[in-house]
Amino acid sequence: xxxxxxxxxxxxxxxxxxxxxxxxxxxxxxxxxxxxxxxxxxxxxxxxxxxxxxxxxxxxxxxxxxxxxxxxxxxxxxxxxxxxxxxxxxxxxxxxxxxxxxxx
Numbered sequence: 001x002x003x004x005x006x007x008x009x010x011x012x013x014x015x016x017x018x019x020x021x022x023x024x025x026x027x028x029x030x031x032x033x034x035x036x037x038x039x040x041x042x043x044x045x046x047x048x049x050x051x052x053x054x055x056x057x058x059x060x061x062x063x064x065x066x067x068x069x070x071x072x073x074x075x076x077x078x079x080x081x082x083x084x085x086x087x088x089x090x091x092x093x094x095x096x097x098x099x100x101x102x103x104x
Contacts, residue, residue, distance in 0.1 A: 045079065057090060059074065059083070
């Protein structure tokens with residue numbers, strides 16, 4: 001297991017990340033966003049399931065707006081460009097399959 005497991009990392013730009021659990025097949029990550037923070041548009045080879053624990057997030061997924069509020073979730077397929085902004089701040093739980101080696 002990685003020494004980053006359970007550690008809250010400051011990612012800059014008002015975002016913090018904590019790896020909750022992982023194995024080769026999956027990874028769960030908690031992400032805190034300050035008010036006005038932005039998760040810049042990107043894509044990756046992983047399936048991503050996003051659960052909004054707190055706040056409101058404006059995701060753009062494959063060019064389409066998807067608003068997530070506390071209790072909402074969505075699936076982002078591999079290689080699909082996506083990003084998010086939040087005017088409220090909040091917390092997301094991201095689940096990836098396979099696990100994100102680049103987070104370790």
